[in-house]
Amino acid sequence: DTAVSQTPKYLVTQMGNDKSIKCEQNLGHDTMYWYKQDSKKFLKIMFSYNNKELIINETVPNRFSPKSPDKAHLNLHINSLELGDSAVYFCASSPGGQETQYFGPGTRLLVL
Amino acid sequence: EDQVTQSPEALRLQEGESSSLNCSYTVSGLRGLFWYRQDPGKGPEFLFTLYSAGEEKEKERLKATLTKKESFLHITAPKPEDSATYLCAVRASTSGTYKYIFGTGTRLKVLA
Known part of the structure; x- marks a missing residue:
């Protein structure tokens, strides 16, 4: 009965590869987010979707592309992975844009 | 520039030793x-x-307060299970768009 789930939990890949991280929430929330947490534990928002519509798009490389097939899913696709992409990526959801966010367990990405 | 700063970066307390964590913010349109x-x-x-200056919330040994420039998280008689990183975030709205900004956190260690 996990509220916000992410797959995979760990991802180790080579520079230049393309990879995807999946996120699903079963809370019935309208808004979903992607965050990046770097090695210094700084959490930075990347994207936010409300009812499948992009509402926050921070300055991130266009190698990162979010995709929301439905309200319960927000996937993150990363093209041409670089060493600096290594981080923990968290998905989150909230009932609306102003509400408390519920975070997933994170995906630990390591680019070699 | 919108900014959220947390202090101290790290804090070690003896079990039962009360203390406070600080979150200072400079944002326009706090939401x-x-x-x-x-x-x-x-x-x-x-x-x-x-949401507004003067507001307070409590949960078990934790109490959060808010002024126009900062928030405090007071920990009363902490226990070892309170050891964690505590993150502060603000939601700010400007020109019809909004964003979330996280602080870098305070790492709390409570010793038995």
């Missing part, structure tokens, strides 16, 4: 201040939301 707890290897877990 909420959030406190989260993050355990190692896990996603942030919601604690409190504060």
Whole structure:
């Protein structure tokens, strides 16, 4: 009965590869987010979707592309992975844009 | 520039030794201040939301307060299980768009 789930939990890949991280929430929330947490534990928002519509798009490389097939899913696709992409990526959801966010367990990405 | 600063960076307390964590912010159009707890290897877990100066929220040994420039998270008689990183975040709205900004956190260690 996990509220916000992410797959995979760990991802180790080579520079230049393309990879995807999946996120699903079963809370019935309208808004979903992607965050990046770097090695210094700084959490930075990347994207936010409300009812499948992009509402926050921070300055991130266009190698990162979010995709929301439905309200319960927000996937993150990363093209041409670089060493600096290594981080923990968290998905989150909230009932609306102003509400408390519920975070997933994170995906630990390591680019070699 | 919108900014959220947390202090101290790290804090070690003896069990039962009360203290406070600080979150200072400079944002335009504050639409909420959030406190989260993050355990190692896990996603942030919601604690409190504060919306206006003078507001206070309590939960067990934790109490959060808000002024126009900062928020405090007071920990009364902490226990070892309170050890975690505590994150502060603000939701700011400008020109019809909004964004979330996280602080870098305070790592709390409570010794038995």
